[in-house]
Amino acid sequence: METGSFPKCQKCGKGDLVPLSDFGSQGAPIHYKAWVCTRPDCGYNVKIRNGEIYLNEPVLSGELHTRTPRREYTP
Ligand SMILES: [Zn+2]
Known part of the structure; x- marks a missing residue:
């Protein structure tokens, strides 16, 4: 999979x-x-759970870590 080809965020248009x-x-x-x-x-x-799509759910602390300054994720 190519890196650097993530879709743009449709909400702010600036983030990936x-x-x-x-x-x-x-x-x-x-x-x-x-x-x-x-x-x-x-x-x-956007989250997928049990085959259903959840849009803009509140982010639970400890569940997602992209809000930290570090950009660590596994492509
Ligand atoms: Zn955004």
Whole structure:
């Protein structure tokens, strides 16, 4: 997968949407479970849960870490 080709955030138009992965209860990776804007003051996010899409859910502390200044994510 190419890096640097993330879609632009449709809300602020400045940040990038980056995919986040999670791990299931069995330890199996769940790829691209959520997409979040890289701009902390935007906070736009899309999550997929049980096959349904959740738009702009409030971000629970500890669940997503892209609000920190560090830009660490696993493509
Ligand atoms: Zn944004």
